[in-house]
Amino acid sequence: MSEKQYIESVLKGNTSSFNYFVETYQDMAITIAYRICRNMQDAEDIVQNAFVKAFHNLHTFRYDSKFSTWFYRIVYNTAIKQINTSIYTVESIDYNDMPNDTYSEKNVLDKIEEDEKKAVINQVMETMPRDESLILTLYYLEENSIKEIVQITGFTESNIKVKLHRARKRFGELVTSFGNIN
């Protein structure tokens, strides 16, 4: 089934079809929400609220963008609204303890190296300004175009290009310094 068919199925009243969207987009949604709120529990609440909003407003989706673009905009707006209305305590997370994606079939030393690399990258993302880490996530991880990032965040195209340039530079510097420290 295509995404359009899943959408039509949900709009006809078949709630179980919405499982497809939850399974497909929840990880990226959590990543986006976490980049903004820097708290895993709140990120999950944000994603939960965003999915519920998306479900109730699915009839307003006009197919003039990708579903992911439309949905990530909801996640972004929900996250921004939440951080503006609550006091946040930033938790420090040991990324070595976080559940990972499926491991590659390398030997143990390679696996440790991979885990350490992931820990460094996530620490770097945590250190960067929220908007820069978010734009890097959307551009490189989700491979969204600049126009799509404009639709998701509401920033202007020139603003995003400037932030992306700064983010790349800062990311490179931080990876080098964190990598050296570790």
Place this chain on the structure above:
Amino acid sequence: MQEDELKQLMKGSKLKASENLKYRIIQQIESEKALSKNKESLKPSPIFGNMFAIFGVMYGLIIGLGIMFYISGGMEQILSGQFIIIAGMIASISGFFWLITVFDDRRHEKLMNKKKTIS
């Protein structure tokens, strides 16, 4: 830093949702769906509510007018053109007023639905 290198490094930054998040989401959706169905069945139709109020007042006025005319001139006055014209005017104005309220309720409902979708 090269683009490919950056892209490769970023792959490790994707987070994973907890196992029970999907179930929480679907459960919340199902609960809200069930609750909204109950609310819709309990909500009385505003059209009929308005109808009874407006036409109730209309009939009240016509009956009151009929009684006044009967007292002043008996059955002849009630059957006179004057009474019929006044009763007709009251009925027309009431009908027109009812149409406006129905139109306004529909417009208000559409506006509320629009506000819900934007938020």
